[in-house]
Amino acid sequence: MIELFSANTPNGKKISIMLEEICYKFKVTKIDLDKGEQFQEDFKRISPLSKIPVIIDHKKNKTIFESGAILIYLAEDSGKFYNIKDRIEINQWLMAQMGYVGPMLGQHHQFHHYNPGKSKFGEERYFRISERIYKELDERLAVSNFLAGNDYTIADIATFPWIARHEWHDIGLSKFKNLTRWYKKISMREAVIKGFSFINENDLPPKP
Ligand SMILES: N[C@@H](CCC(=O)N[C@@H](CS)C(=O)NCC(=O)O)C(=O)O
Incomplete structure (x- = not known):
């Protein structure tokens, strides 16, 4: 199962769209940016730059921050929307x-x-x-x-x-x-x- 730490912003939506596209089950943990939740210690441990989005792939015990890196990870994992040739x-x-x-x-x-x-x-x-x-x-x-x-x-x-x-x-x-x-x-x-x-x-x- 993938846990998505996110907020309702364009960077946040990239990952929820990708997860829907590849039909992966995911749980959303909301980070309230207006309240400064991105700066809490627990969150900083998985997001060193205090930004959403972040995912934890619990099955593989992998944490990834930066939306581009997350998209590549999910694309390679699912074999969709990315390929070696292109x-x-x-x-x-x-x-x-x-x-x-x-x-x-x-x-x-x-x-x-x-x-x-x-x-x-x-x-x-x-x-x-x-x-x-x-x-x-x-x-x-x-x-x-x-x-x-x-x-x-x-x-x-x-x-x-x-x-x-x-x-x-x-x-x-x-x-x-x-x-x-x-x-x-x-x-x-x-x-x-x-x-x-x-x-x-x-x-x-x-x-x-
Ligand atoms: N390059 C990062 C940018 C992420 C980003 O800017 N996230 C914003 C919300 S869209 C954020 O978390 N801002 C909170 C902050 O910087 O304090 C990515 O693409 O993941």
């Missing part, structure tokens, strides 16, 4: 999500959604970068069915919950036809719908 292509798009798409959209959330009016520079900077990310993903998806090629992989699973915050971004997802096509296709997957609502059962991927 590994380099998948890793590129997964790492791009981890190091660029997620952190930049996350900053955009901070300045544009949570703290508007506090920093014109921050708002403009991360709005521009986020718009650029939409354009770059759209360009990639103009020549490729999914991010890493023809197949749906962990690179898409990692990126989807971030684009699912598009209403907060105010960039206009529908202006980006290829990204919208990709988003619609993924948001209709049964496992994605289930994984998206892992903490709040009314939480559905917003329409494009």
Whole structure:
């Protein structure tokens, strides 16, 4: 059994979606980030950087933190959404999500959604970068069915919950036809719908 330590955020949803996709049984242990539960000693023992998500694979006695590492672990364990042949292509798009798409959209959330009016520079900077990310993903998806090629992989699973915050971004997802096509296709997957609502059962991927 897998225990998922998580919260209702895009990084948290990556793993619940993956677990639903591979049909693994899992139990969710909620970490209340607003209350600072990520800094409690017990949690720090499994998450040295005090961040969700983390999983414990109780059957194998393995603890893993960092969503990209967790996705690779689950993909290799299940043999799904990742493969040796396409590994380099998948890793590129997964790492791009981890190091660029997620952190930049996350900053955009901070300045544009949570703290508007506090920093014109921050708002403009991360709005521009986020718009650029939409354009770059759209360009990639103009020549490729999914991010890493023809197949749906962990690179898409990692990126989807971030684009699912598009209403907060105010960039206009529908202006980006290829990204919208990709988003619609993924948001209709049964496992994605289930994984998206892992903490709040009314939480559905917003329409494009
Ligand atoms: N690179 C990490 C980022 C995880 C992350 O930023 N988690 C946030 C919630 S989405 C968190 O736990 N924040 C609490 C904190 O930093 O205090 C991953 O992908 O797992």
